[in-house]
Amino acid sequence: MSLSTEVAVAVDEVRSQIDDDLRHLENSVLSLKARRNALAPIARLPPEALAMVFAFIAEDCSWYATQAERLAWMKVAHVSHHWREIALSHARLWTRIEFSSFLSASVMLTRARAAPITIDVQLLADPYVRPCMSIRLTCPVNEEALILGLQHMWHVSQLRLSVPRLFLFDNLFDKFPSSAPSLQALSLSTEAWDPTYPPEIAALPNDLFAKGIPNLQHLSLTNFDFSWNSPWLKGLRSLRLVNLSIPARPSMTTFLDALESMDRIEELFFHQSTPISNLPDAELQVSESDRVVTLQHLRAFDLSTLGVDCAYVTRHLSLPQVRSVRIDCYSVRPDGSDFLPILPSFRRLAHGTHDASPLQSMTAVSADSFLYVSTWLEPDPSESQPPRAVLAASGSLWRPGTDYKLTMAAFASLPLTDVRSVSVQNMAPAHLDLWLVEGARWRKLERLRLIGESAQDFTQASLVNGAQVSDSEVVDPQTGLPDTSALLFPELQSLTLVSASLWHGCETEELVDALRERNDLGVVLPELAIIHSAVSRLTVNRLSSFVLDITWQGRRPEELIGDELAEFGMPLWPTMFPMPAFADEPVFGDFESDEDGNDSLTEEESDPYGDDEDEEDSDDSEAGIGIGIGIGGTGAFSDEDYLFHGY
DSSP: OOHHHHHHHHHHHHHHHHHHHHHHHHHHHHHHHHHHHTTSGGGGSOHHHHHHHHHHHHHSOOTTSOHHHHTGGGGGGGSOHHHHHHHHHOGGGGOBOOOSSHHHHHHHHHHHTTSOEEEEEEOOBOTTSOTTSOOOBSSOOOHHHHHHHHTTGGGEEEEEEEEEGGGOOTTTGGGSOSOOTTOOEEEEEEEOSSTTSOOOOEEOOTTTTTTOOTTOOEEEEESEEOOTTOGGGTTOSEEEEEOOOGGGSOOHHHHHHHHHHOTTOOEEEEESOSOOOOSOGGGOSOOTTSOOEEOTTOOEEEEEEEHHHHHHHHTTEEOTTOOEEEEEEEOOSTTOTTTGGGHHHHHHHHSOTTOSSOOOEEEEEEETTEEEEEEESSSSOOTTSOOSEEEEEEOTTOOTTHHHHHHHHHHHHSOOTTOOEEEEESOOTTOOHIIIIIGGGOTTOOEEEEETTHHHHHHHHHHHHHHHHHHOOOBOTTTOSBOOTTSSOTTOOEEEEESOOOSSHHHHHHHHHHHHHHHHTTOOEEEEEEESOOEEHHHHHHHTTTEEEEEETTBOGGGSOGGGGGGGOSOSSTTTSOOOOOSSSOTTSOEEEOTTSOEEEOGGGOOTTOOOOOOOOOOOTTTTOOOOOOSSOOSOOOGGGOEEOOO
């Protein structure tokens, strides 16, 4: 052996020994780090607790995200050796399979072992790509990976498949096994590739899962036709059907037979999927000869279809234990008469003999072609509390005023004599019957919330009602005041005005007069709240004379003084629109009379914009009214009359 060869061998041996020492050193460092990590407080948690935390991280991810974002939770396995062992040994962490690549699906299925897995595939076509261009998916799925997942159907507990109709390849359902013994929730949905297109309805094969799904409890089908005689329906706890084709919508007999087979059903959601009525309106009411199906365990019922079809379906249902009802009616008649037949059934479903308390809260919203009424059993429900019953209707062909007429009919059909809290939004203006007729039934009303134009009608109705009570010759023998038994809302404790037009003089005066009238009758309003409404300080001060507690944006008048006015900005329309003034309470400050009989501002109230030229004021000394009008700033406003405006 030559000298050079011996040297090379010696160098290799030394290098190998050094590498071994480095590996030993690295292992020692890792061992020391592991021992040090074991002293951290989080290391005291049992592996099961850490695995549960990891599971929450894995589930807190949108399936609309990219692949990297959906798999970002796996970084917990690279924090420490201990965490990696926990992540790899707990099959629950790997049960939500990623199908963007065959490798990721294969690895996750292996690590999930026999744990119940979830197959959640949602393909979304990019809506900005035109049909003539190549269509791009926002969430690509590998077909081989999906087929591999379907081969594990024996331990799939949840299957959710949502794809555009264009990508629902014909042989997809052929890849499904004949049975799914562990499947508990099945959701199938297909949409048009462009959301602006009408939905495309597909048909489920009759032999899909031909050997059964014995543990199926939740079924959701969107734009899929299926057989109403399917054995899937038996044993269901929730059923959601959206958009069946006209031929697939069942007859009433078939529909009722299917409902009777679902003796454990707790939730029903039907959107354009129930029987179609061909009966005249007069025959849509409940009759003793009707076949009625009683669903003893149903807790939630949601129905959305044409108004006459809603009435046709609900007349055959008895829901003794229902806790939540929502009915959305589509009206196709200009007078809205196809909405009225649903009202008797809605009253029966909205409040039944099983309810422990009466309806005590209500919200009503009305627009030109839409109405919405919701009710609660609680007197003061929280914002997150779902309503007991909801009735909505829409009609693009409605004549003007139809929404108001139908809202009044809905009110009349409901038992509202015990209602204590009411919120009304954008009710059609110039209609006083809402308050003078329906409001007269709400004798126990304590809280009233008016949004938008609804405040104007309320104040006008209050003025009319107050004048009628004041002019009445009936006197309360105990107080000597006019009898207030006919007064609207005698127990009203709180009035809230949201987005009300309190800047216009006539509407403000109507509100002040209405509260003054109640005050004169001995019925004082305890609380008035003004929210998101432009209002002058003068108006706040005048209203406070007839209300025990008044707030604007949650703040009392004494909190809205001094420099704090600056944060609410300058007045709206400072000189463009005149405001009425009163001899004892002028709007634009204290006026002094000139020798020529004209009214002018005092020197202290000069133009804040620096314009020293005085505008000529109107002379109305007999009426004692001074109005400042001008363009470009006339000194019409003083600092005390800035507007408070909420956003």
